[in-house]
Each structure stands twice: as structure tokens, then as C-alpha cells.
């Protein structure tokens with residue numbers, strides 16, 4: 279399988295916040311946003327591997343600014359690193375008030391997907407090439423984020439997380 283460039287997986291999803299998408303404060307509901315984010319991120323992962331994928335985990339999401347009823351939601355999703363059968367996808371979410379001509383950052387998150395074969399078993403994905411400075415920085419951090427999520431998911435022993443530990447323990 280040929281390695282693929284980060285840019286090849288890029289997705290931009292655009293939605294309009296309608297009354298049925300909002301909470302009691304007329305802001306976009308977190309659950310609705312996470313649903314759209316899951317779809318955008320899955321599409322980015324599928325563009326990278328050209329195979330069906332499942333969501334393996336979602337890292338913590340903090341909602342920095344609410345997106346108002348009638349505003350536009352822009353979801354940017356791009357693979358930040360591919361491992362063996364899994365891919366980390368980085369998402370950035372913006373709100374936009376078209377009447378006021380204001381675009382504002384809402385939140386950021388990382389989703390992890392696993393590619394499945396015809397027997398629904400994890401299967402190898404293509405290699406990944408980061409090109410821009412931002413893609414390279416996201417690629418570097420992905421190893422530590424993966425170690426943290428595998429520890430929290432009970433799939434890795436903290437002692438094995440060399441790169442993550444190095445952040446806290448200096449020789």
C-alpha cells in the first residue's frame with residue numbers, strides 16, 4: 279500500500295444550526311455537534327484508508343464557545359497520524375455568524391478509527407506523510423496522545439508509555 283499525504287484525507291463539513299439542533303439556551307447541542315464530528319472524522323479516516331472504519335475512541339472535547347441558532351458550523355477533519363490498523367483524526371470546529379461576518383473557534387478534538395476487513399477484523403492501513411509544519415507537529419504529538427488513550431482504555435501499561443512519560447519525568 280502506498281503511503282498517503284495528510285492533505286488527501288481532508289474533509290470540510292458545513293451545517294446550519296436549526297431549532298431542532300439546539301438546547302434550551304438556543305445554542306447548538308453538544309450531542310448533535312459530536313454526531314456531525316464523528317461523521318466528518320470517519321470520512322477523513324476512510325479517505326485515508328479506502329476501507330470501512332469504526333470509531334475506537336474520542337478524546338476529551340471542551341466546548342470553548344457555543345454556536346448560536348442560525349449560525350453556520352464548519353467542521354474541518356484530517357488524519358493526523360496512521361498507526362498499524364488505527365488512524366488518529368484531528369478536528370477543528372468553527373462557528374460563523376454570516377449576518378455579522380464573524381467566524382469564531384468553537385472547539386477541537388481527536389477521534390481514533392480502526393479499519394476493518396471483510397471479516398470485521400482490524401486490518402492494516404496505508405502509511406502517512408505529514409508535509410506542513412502543522413501536520414508535522416500533530417504527527418509528533420499523536421504518539422503521546424495514543425499512549426494516553428490506550429492507558430485510559432486499559433490497553434497499555436503506563437510503564438510502556440515511554441514518550442508520554444518523558445513529558446513528566448526528566449533524566
Ligand SMILES: CC(C)(COP(=O)(O)OP(=O)(O)OC[C@H]1O[C@@H](n2cnc3c(N)ncnc32)[C@H](O)[C@@H]1OP(=O)(O)O)[C@@H](O)C(=O)NCCC(=O)NCCS
Pocket residue numbers: 332333334335361362363364365390392400427428431433
Ligand atoms: C475498535 C476495535 C475494532 C478494536 O478491536 P480490538 O480487538 O481491541 O483490536 P486490537 O486490540 O487488535 O486493536 C486494534 C487497533 O485498535 C486500537 N485501539 C483499540 N482500542 C482503542 C482505544 N480505546 N483507543 C484508541 N485506539 C484503540 C489499537 O491501538 C490498535 O491500533 P493499531 O493496530 O494501529 O496499533 C473494537 O474494540 C471495536 O469494534 N469496538 C467497537 C467500535 C464501535 O462499534 N464503534 C462505534 C461506537 S459504539
